Amino acid sequence: xxxxAGTTKALSAIFMKELKHYTRYPGNLAFLFAIPFLFTFMLSxxxxxxxxxxxxxxxxxxxxxQNFFVYQILGSAIWIMTWVVIEDLGSALRNEQIKxxxxxxxxxxxxxxxxxxxxxxAHIVISALIFIGVVFATVLVLQPGSLLSLFLAMLTxxxxxTPMFGIAFIFSGFVIRFKEPYAFTQIxxxxxxxxxxxxxxxxxxxxxxxIVSRIIPQTxxxxxxxxxxxFNKSLVDLYGHFIxxxxxxxxxxxxxxxxxxxxxxxxxxTGDLSKF
Amino acid sequence: xxLVEVQALSKxxxxxxxxxxxxxxxxxxxxxxxxxxxxKGEILGLLGPNGAGKTTMIKMLCTxxxxxxxxxxxxxxxxxxxxxxxxxxxxxxxxxxxxxxxKLTGKENLEYFAALYHMNRExxxxxxxxxxxLVGLKDRADTYVENYSTGMRIRLSFAKALLxxxxxxxxxxxxxxxxxxxxxxxxxxxxDLRKKGHAILLxxxxxxxxxxxxxxxxIIDHGKIIAMAAPSALKQxxxxxxxxxxxxxxxxxxxVERLKTFTDIYDAVAxxxxxxxxxxxxxxxxxxxKEVLPGIxxxxxxxxxxxxxxxxxxxxxxxxxxxxxxRGLRD
Numbered sequence: 303x304x305x306x307a308g309t310t311k312a313l314s315a316i317f318m319k320e321l322k323h324y325t326r327y328p329g330n331l332a333f334l335f336a337i338p339f340l341f342t343f344m345l346s347x348x349x350x351x352x353x354x355x356x357x358x359x360x361x362x363x364x365x366x367x368q369n370f371f372v373y374q375i376l377g378s379a380i381w382i383m384t385w386v387v388i389e390d391l392g393s394a395l396r397n398e399q400i401k402x403x404x405x406x407x408x409x410x411x412x413x414x415x416x417x418x419x420x421x422x423x424a425h426i427v428i429s430a431l432i433f434i435g436v437v438f439a440t441v442l443v444l445q446p447g448s449l450l451s452l453f454l455a456m457l458t459x460x461x462x463x464t465p466m467f468g469i470a471f472i473f474s475g476f477v478i479r480f481k482e483p484y485a486f487t488q489i490x491x492x493x494x495x496x497x498x499x500x501x502x503x504x505x506x507x508x509x510x511x512x513i514v515s516r517i518i519p520q521t522x523x524x525x526x527x528x529x530x531x532x533f534n535k536s537l538v539d540l541y542g543h544f545i546x547x548x549x550x551x552x553x554x555x556x557x558x559x560x561x562x563x564x565x566x567x568x569x570x571x572t573g574d575l576s577k578f
Numbered sequence: 579x580x581l582v583e584v585q586a587l588s589k590x591x592x593x594x595x596x597x598x599x600x601x602x603x604x605x606x607x608x609x610x611x612x613x614x615x616x617x618k619g620e621i622l623g624l625l626g627p628n629g630a631g632k633t634t635m636i637k638m639l640c641t642x643x644x645x646x647x648x649x650x651x652x653x654x655x656x657x658x659x660x661x662x663x664x665x666x667x668x669x670x671x672x673x674x675x676x677x678x679x680x681k682l683t684g685k686e687n688l689e690y691f692a693a694l695y696h697m698n699r700e701x702x703x704x705x706x707x708x709x710x711x712l713v714g715l716k717d718r719a720d721t722y723v724e725n726y727s728t729g730m731r732i733r734l735s736f737a738k739a740l741l742x743x744x745x746x747x748x749x750x751x752x753x754x755x756x757x758x759x760x761x762x763x764x765x766x767x768x769x770d771l772r773k774k775g776h777a778i779l780l781x782x783x784x785x786x787x788x789x790x791x792x793x794x795x796x797i798i799d800h801g802k803i804i805a806m807a808a809p810s811a812l813k814q815x816x817x818x819x820x821x822x823x824x825x826x827x828x829x830x831x832x833x834v835e836r837l838k839t840f841t842d843i844y845d846a847v848a849x850x851x852x853x854x855x856x857x858x859x860x861x862x863x864x865x866x867x868k869e870v871l872p873g874i875x876x877x878x879x880x881x882x883x884x885x886x887x888x889x890x891x892x893x894x895x896x897x898x899x900x901x902x903x904x905r906g907l908r909d
Contacts, residue, residue, distance in 0.1 A: 308696030
């Protein structure tokens, strides 16, 4: 078998193994699908409680749209997707470490990057399914948009999720070295939710926090998705963000893998691969 | 040329002990300058008590743990310089049943790992069918591993190690926790693999297993190989003394120290079968065993230790270990 054929087969096997595990624990998928709606309903109630009869007007003044539900669902869905990306990649390796299967994978003559990419690809599919399930259903019911904008939204999603995997690779390294995946990923996911403008425009943040938010791919992803779906913006309008996301999509995974390798090498010295 | 050549491998782990702000670094030597070779068609048994360094040895050979010093070669490839090539040439079975995906079927597990070893579809389908048949799981191939018994999982794990037909096989405690029937099946398969020319490293703390399977046994203790030879040669080395095995109740560990003060006794160890019930076996290495036996029985009776059986036995590998270390393998 040629190197390329062998690598493709290994990648496909890792991808399929992850998907099988996801579908064989269906409760988790149902949970991920429900969460964006529940958060949006909670925020809707909170907005009405705080803003009273003027809530919708205030919302329009700050966001430029009266479509509160779609605006929040977009933020929620992307937040949950990035949560899946960052937490599931790290916890997938952690679960394998606890089960004893991580060592079995590391025994095989494959590049570690392949292992990460295979798991990541499966989670891109899962994330895309959540996105399709949550956002498209909502958008189609509440605000029928053109098929082109939905296509552009998917393109943005894939471009924006790729650098998020770079961040996830670093956390996968943390997990191998320090264990405790949730301690790291949940804090970071909450910080990202605050900084990326999940439920409000980033412009409401203090100016120094707005600068920090600009290194998080999730910020662009949420903004662009709202601009595409709620304001019918095109690829031409968003090219600046697309270039930035493209650069991040190249740099972040490379950086992530570099840190992952460093943590892995350290784990080989300390024997941490089999410790839990 | 040997298929495995280990050259002065050492491993020191650094651990931290103490409370949060008063942590003290402590170095633990798991392996200390270990060297050996394994030839084609040879089984080397690595025998030693828990914590002796057997698993660390296996994990360094399969590139999961990096040595502190030394090197090893698997089919000519260095574990330091060519870890990928080493992994291609190794089939490894690590301890335990949790080395498989429980939410996949037995066949799916093997298909997954076959893909990681770059086996093509036709080749892996044939091999998987053959291996499932070999380990007696053909009828349960499509059952989730979570529904397997412990013995079935270990047999599947064994089959996984044989997937890509590697020239060198490492088995870490392959029969641990298995029922006698499954253990016998695994042992027969290991002997068959030797006939086919594989070089096999087997770690075990079952002395009978090491004795039965190994062409040579390396006895490892505190990270060092303290003896290495054919099992018969090792046992011959303790033939000069008589070995008395006394089965007893109400056994007290202190009695061993008392027995060691007898002039004709070289070594004595207590091996508990049931520590709660204080029942077990005392093994005594003595010169002129028959002459010293009355004194031993007298000492036991004086301490209310109930003797149920006294036997003069042929030396086992455990006796070799006792002779070399003054301790039993189960200590």
